[in-house]
Amino acid sequence: MVLTHDIYLRLLSLSSTSTNMGIPSFSFSMHLVLLSILTSLSLTSEAAQYRYHFCSDQTTFSPNSTYQSNLNNLLSFLNANSTRETDFYNTTVGQIQTPENTAYGLFLCRGDLSTNECQDCVSTATKEIVQLYCPEEKEAVIWYDECMLRYSNRSFFSIMEDEPSKTLWNLLDITEPDRFLQLTLGDLVPVAANASSGAKKFATKETKFAESETLYNLVQCTPDLSSFDCRRCLWEAITNLSNSYGRKRGGRVLYPSCNIRYEVFSFYHMQAQAVAAPPKGKGKISTAIAIVIAVTIAAAVVLVILLYCFRRRKASKKSNSINEVTSGISDGILNYHAASEVTTLESLQFDFGTIEAATNKFSDDNMIGEGGFGKVYKGVLHEGKEVAVKRFSMKSSQGLEEFKNEVILIAKLQHKNLVRLLGCGIEREEKLLVYEFMPNKSLDIFIFDPRRRSQLDWKTFYNIISGIAKGLLYLHEDSRLKIIHRDLKPSNVLLDHDMVAKISDFGMARIFCENQNIANTKRVVGTYGYMAPEYAMAGVFSVKSDVFSFGVMLLEIISGKRNSGFYLTEHAQTLLAYAWRLWCEDRVLEVVDNFLMESCWTSEIVRCIHIGLLCVQENPQDRPTMSNVVVLLGSESIALPKPKHPAFSVDKFIQIDKFSVNEASISSVVPR
Numbered sequence: 001m002v003l004t005h006d007i008y009l010r011l012l013s014l015s016s017t018s019t020n021m022g023i024p025s026f027s028f029s030m031h032l033v034l035l036s037i038l039t040s041l042s043l044t045s046e047a048a049q050y051r052y053h054f055c056s057d058q059t060t061f062s063p064n065s066t067y068q069s070n071l072n073n074l075l076s077f078l079n080a081n082s083t084r085e086t087d088f089y090n091t092t093v094g095q096i097q098t099p100e101n102t103a104y105g106l107f108l109c110r111g112d113l114s115t116n117e118c119q120d121c122v123s124t125a126t127k128e129i130v131q132l133y134c135p136e137e138k139e140a141v142i143w144y145d146e147c148m149l150r151y152s153n154r155s156f157f158s159i160m161e162d163e164p165s166k167t168l169w170n171l172l173d174i175t176e177p178d179r180f181l182q183l184t185l186g187d188l189v190p191v192a193a194n195a196s197s198g199a200k201k202f203a204t205k206e207t208k209f210a211e212s213e214t215l216y217n218l219v220q221c222t223p224d225l226s227s228f229d230c231r232r233c234l235w236e237a238i239t240n241l242s243n244s245y246g247r248k249r250g251g252r253v254l255y256p257s258c259n260i261r262y263e264v265f266s267f268y269h270m271q272a273q274a275v276a277a278p279p280k281g282k283g284k285i286s287t288a289i290a291i292v293i294a295v296t297i298a299a300a301v302v303l304v305i306l307l308y309c310f311r312r313r314k315a316s317k318k319s320n321s322i323n324e325v326t327s328g329i330s331d332g333i334l335n336y337h338a339a340s341e342v343t344t345l346e347s348l349q350f351d352f353g354t355i356e357a358a359t360n361k362f363s364d365d366n367m368i369g370e371g372g373f374g375k376v377y378k379g380v381l382h383e384g385k386e387v388a389v390k391r392f393s394m395k396s397s398q399g400l401e402e403f404k405n406e407v408i409l410i411a412k413l414q415h416k417n418l419v420r421l422l423g424c425g426i427e428r429e430e431k432l433l434v435y436e437f438m439p440n441k442s443l444d445i446f447i448f449d450p451r452r453r454s455q456l457d458w459k460t461f462y463n464i465i466s467g468i469a470k471g472l473l474y475l476h477e478d479s480r481l482k483i484i485h486r487d488l489k490p491s492n493v494l495l496d497h498d499m500v501a502k503i504s505d506f507g508m509a510r511i512f513c514e515n516q517n518i519a520n521t522k523r524v525v526g527t528y529g530y531m532a533p534e535y536a537m538a539g540v541f542s543v544k545s546d547v548f549s550f551g552v553m554l555l556e557i558i559s560g561k562r563n564s565g566f567y568l569t570e571h572a573q574t575l576l577a578y579a580w581r582l583w584c585e586d587r588v589l590e591v592v593d594n595f596l597m598e599s600c601w602t603s604e605i606v607r608c609i610h611i612g613l614l615c616v617q618e619n620p621q622d623r624p625t626m627s628n629v630v631v632l633l634g635s636e637s638i639a640l641p642k643p644k645h646p647a648f649s650v651d652k653f654i655q656i657d658k659f660s661v662n663e664a665s666i667s668s669v670v671p672r
């Protein structure tokens, strides 16, 4: 076994944490090996586990300078204050006597630690940072497993900062990446919502994900942040984790303002686990109670409505026979009063052998896509007709659920901008769906590839945007069902031979009752970067969450850049933040990809960006409906309201209230 120094240290500390907590619940033989190494080394478990540090080399001080003496005082104040029962302390030294040499600093201990443990870590940190890591830098931050310490010659309190940052991975791989990813992120998001709403800005959560395995999640912000900024910070950390996801059994993201971590062993104290404390003060408590009561009542009402709407016989989970599936499906359809129009499943049915032959026995050469549900193959039927075959993985019950969901929905839907289902094949374990084949693949392939982009023109982009809008409008309002897609993104928009956009993948979609407007789910599914904040954070979805995803796509189409994974030197973390800032500075054309600028359609392009920004506003009520969007896209003459700031993108260098906000709601602009 060859371990590099770094790997060795990381494994070592990973295991040493878990030895403190008792035998961990995961079963790696590697772990046993390490455990025995550790026992023989008898590692000092008291020492704080160093993780990462950063010093700014732009700002140094000279020995014996005023800054140094202020910094020394600052560190000793921080150290002294860690003996008090607090996880967090911030202080300032020299503000009055020597304003130009002021030192600002804070420490943050992991929310579950005892006062002693916290003090140990802060004491180590205050020593090591100046002795080992940053001897002459004015600005520094250091992370340990148990605490974080930070100082600077500028005031950074209450400001959300995500730089410098560090992502760390557990080195062990996972076996079922998709499911695990969904689980991890599905857990982190509600935990993040919990943490940001409490005063302590700390929350943990455990979830069983296999017979004997548990997933442990932890999120924490510095408590000087507002709930909004904390949420924004955690959101960015989660997005980062999901984008650079390394198929690892553990990972963490360290930002100056917040950090997140997940592992398959317990790395925090369970008993001392902090529940987000309610804000202090009598008045606030009663408001909090009132809000809790209101939310509970609202949730109960939604639940009753949901139960009423979705009353369905529980389909047997064990049996996958065609009868079970079809009866489940027709049950579903009957509930939506659409029985008369149903194309029966039999009439749509393909012979399994036919599909097998068409796809060359599902050969890898024919594979054209892959998702959480299974794989997609290209097939050619006898008559030479090309089809796409979606083969659902039946290993998980989720595969079956998604299959049923998709059949129920898509068999009912016919629209130029939705991908057409030609039929399905079911045999024993196999569940297949057969669609018309889309020769030009999916939108992401075109918009994020500069070479492919430049083959298209604005007219084509515009037709794609308006095609998506019309397809979505059909789902939301024009079909007899009201459908929320929930996973709109460029890779789910397919393009036919004429580059007409067709929305696909209804595995996550939900049907709403006629009078139902919002629903709530514990299982947040979808793709980070395209999910509306209310859905990602609280599991609340509505037509407006699809509108949000549409807005993100629109901006991506025009800019050629991805919303997440977006990285510019201009201090914007997401495309939305970037577009918003340029909008506010009246430079919005800079969002537009250069090659589009050459066309003479700039006013139409700006109008599209404007509509995109309306769709991604933080408050769902402010976002237009798809019918508004279709009308606005189709007309140059209707005045557009001013957009409010988009979700999670208030740039740290912009004061929101500097901009006047037009309160007019869009529904008054477009009468229905």
Ligand SMILES: *[C@@H]1O[C@H](CO)[C@@H](O)[C@H](O)[C@H]1NC(C)=O
Binding pocket: 058, 059, 060, 061, 100, 138, 153, 154, 155
């Ligand atoms: C911090 O120190 C650097 C030089 O060491 C200086 O350029 C900068 O202006 C200082 N920042 C503040 C806020 O005083």
Ligand SMILES: *[C@@H]1O[C@H](CO)[C@@H](O)[C@H](O)[C@H]1NC(C)=O
Binding pocket: 063, 064
């Ligand atoms: C800083 O002060 C110490 C003690 O006061 C002294 O020994 C040392 O020489 C000084 N260093 C510099 C660079 O002035």
Ligand SMILES: *[C@@H]1O[C@H](CO)[C@@H](O)[C@H](O)[C@H]1NC(C)=O
Binding pocket: 077, 078, 080, 081, 084, 090, 091, 092
């Ligand atoms: C905490 O820090 C303050 C300065 O911010 C200092 O005056 C005070 O003595 C410290 N408290 C303790 C308990 O040492």
Ligand SMILES: *[C@@H]1O[C@H](CO)[C@@H](O)[C@H](O)[C@H]1NC(C)=O
Binding pocket: 090, 091, 092, 157, 158, 224, 225
């Ligand atoms: C601690 O941070 C808050 C802002 O979050 C600030 O108002 C306060 O002045 C800081 N305390 C000290 C001693 O600097």
Ligand SMILES: *[C@@H]1O[C@H](CO)[C@@H](O)[C@H](O)[C@H]1NC(C)=O
Binding pocket: 165, 166, 167, 239, 240, 241, 243, 244, 564, 565, 566
């Ligand atoms: C995540 O953060 C790391 C820094 O630790 C950075 O290198 C990486 O680009 C970020 N990834 C995304 C997708 O934002």
Ligand SMILES: *[C@@H]1O[C@H](CO)[C@@H](O)[C@H](O)[C@H]1NC(C)=O
Binding pocket: 190, 191, 194, 203, 204, 205, 275, 276
């Ligand atoms: C959020 O906090 C509440 C109570 O504070 C708790 O009941 C709930 O389980 C928490 N949710 C998560 C996802 O941690």
Ligand SMILES: *[C@@H]1O[C@H](CO)[C@@H](O)[C@H](O)[C@H]1NC(C)=O
Binding pocket: 439, 440, 455, 496, 497, 498, 499
């Ligand atoms: C789209 O597909 C058709 C048919 O395969 C092809 O002729 C056309 O060139 C493709 N369009 C683009 C922009 O690639």
